[in-house]
Amino acid sequence: MHNIFFRKRRGGCILDAMSALMRRGSLIFLPVVFFLALVASAHAESVVWNTSFGATQSYFRDLRYPNGGRPGLAGHGGWVQFSGTQDQITYRIQVTDVETGEILAPDASVPIEDHVKLEFVPHVYSDIWFVTSGGPQDSPYGYWVPGAAPPPITCTPADQVGSSWDGVGPQNSFVAHSVNPPAKTLTIPSGMTCDAPDADGSQVCSFNAQGSYTPVFNWAATNGSFYLRMTSPRFANGCMGSSNSYYNLAVPAQTMPFPLTTRAPLNPHAPLTPSVTAAACTIGEPETITMKSTDPDNGQIRYGIDWDDDGSTDQYAPSSGYVSSGTTQTASRIYALVGAKKVRVMAQDKDGNVSSWAKVSFTCAKPAEGTDTSAFLDLTPTDANGNPVDNFAVPVANLDLRAIPSLVKQGDTTKVNWSASNVKTCLVNGQNGDSWSGLLSLVGGNVSKPITGATTYTLSCIDLTGTSLTKQATVNVIPTFQEK
Structure with missing residues (x-):
């Protein structure tokens, strides 16, 4: 009361x-x-x-x-x-x-x-x-x-x-x-x-x-x-x-x-259900998942990924062949729309035995204020109605590097030509001290410093998944002969 x-x-x-x-x-x-x-x-x-x-x-x-x-x-x-x-x-x-x-x-x-x-x-x-x-x-x-x-x-x-x-x-x-x-x-x-x-x-x-x-x-x-x-x-x-x-x-x-x-798996020879983790997701940036499984027979395995949780496999990791049991693999995808996402992953051995599906959920956010998204918008595919496709494969990086001419007299210069697509950043460095940045050289190529000996140029780029890629080109010096 x-x-x-x-x-x-x-x-x-x-x-x-x-x-x-x-x-x-x-x-x-x-x-x-x-x-x-x-x-x-x-x-x-x-x-x-x-x-x-x-x-x-x-x-x-x-x-x-x-x-x-x-x-x-x-x-x-x-x-x-x-x-x-x-x-x-x-x-x-x-x-x-x-x-x-x-x-x-x-x-x-x-x-x-x-x-x-x-x-x-x-x-x-x-x-x-x-x-x-x-x-x-x-x-x-x-x-x-x-x-x-x-x-x-x-x-x-x-x-x-x-x-x-x-x-x-x-x-x-x-x-x-x-x-x-x-x-x-x-x-x-x-x-x-x-x-x-x-x-x-x-x-x-x-x-x-x-x-x-x-x-x-x-x-x-x-x-x-x-x-x-x-x-x-x-x-x-x-x-x-x-x-x-x-x-x-x-x-x-x-x-x-x-x-x-716990009970025995339905198929005792199938790989174990993978463990899967996802990184923080931002639209326009590759979203990377990490997966790992083991095979009870210690056989080789690969991972099947269902990126949009629709019941079909969109990608295998590795893209070809198999890896040893217990090997961690990663895969990336770019999302175009903000919101909650769900991805499923299974493991498969070389004999066709398949694990249960593992699920991982995450939310994709907008990029930070002031982020340049023009390159991303150029990449985003659209459906028949012109709407952006929510997730799509990360485009493969393309690197090209050439020195023209590649054979010069000692003390002469060359022009270094390079281009890169589907990458974030690039640097070009030469053994003679040359150094440039950017995804594309000047029209006709960047003029080098004098070439005094065999000189190797290296194009180093970071692709959309954050992986480092390189390509090289070498300029040689024309030999000189002296009569005795």
Whole structure:
């Protein structure tokens, strides 16, 4: 039961508004107990902690408006009596088969080659639930606030727990319940290998052998607080609240085991599902993915890449032939449109055995402000309607370097001609000290310094994937003969 007492001082006289209400025969609400039936979610599992408490009260001397101002009359305060209160905190998790996208239930069986994502589901308002007696809203929810600090002073209808008459008009009481988000960690059993934790503690893991595994989700002990909010016609500015909690809730540490078993691959001779990572993506720049798999028979493998997640293989890495089991490969593609992307990768051995598909997701952003995108726009192919194709193969770099003439008298010069396409930058350096930059020489070639001996020029370029490429040309000196 919530009894809200409001006091004001005027000329040394204390008026007890609640006493006045009692004399007028106001309605007092009796304790009501509610029980929550938990329903298993098809998308997440949860662990629920609950407690009950009552007969607590506290006096608030410093009720303020949201802007920090006090009511017009000094000394405004109030006190709250809590009884018959039930409090419940819910933590939710989700375990997903990365390869299939299936959300798993405890005791699920997954192929040994698959990866699983162990994920702490972000907290939401309704994960905090408390019930007390009286008022139009018997099941307020709560706020996730670091340190269980007071949320902003608002008199939200969902937080209302009581209403009374203070002689002038309706006096409504609200309780803002905040909980400090706990630290989250995973306990990973032996035999599972996991990536580094995300900011929220979630991890992607693989299995080293067939068997049973039980990773454990952990939430550290934390705390909660309750803050009074109220409205009254005595206050022209509306909602007031206090920043000191009238009840401190201790929430113990919680754990949730999640048992899993692994089963043999459907094809025991197929390579394992590849592990795949993606770099940060910017439209107009090659997006590079890195992939790695092993073959149970130690056979050679290659990787098939489905760049647009449409079920067909768009590219193989390497482009021809196969590589040894366990060899990492990279592949690049250019995206033209911003937004979320999904790529699938499989591994195939020389006998045609194919792994399950691995999936990697990322988001492509616009280039930084001021970036010259003209070259990119020239590269972007379009469909039949003139719209840019979202992703396309990175154009192959073309380098050409020639010295004309390539045979000169000692001390003469030559003209160095070069061109490069589908590259980012180029430099030309000669052994005689010549040096130029750019993707194209002057018309007719750049004039060299005097050639005093055999001189090699090197054209060095960085292609669109960041790979260094070179091409060389040599100028020779005509031999001279002297009679003896």
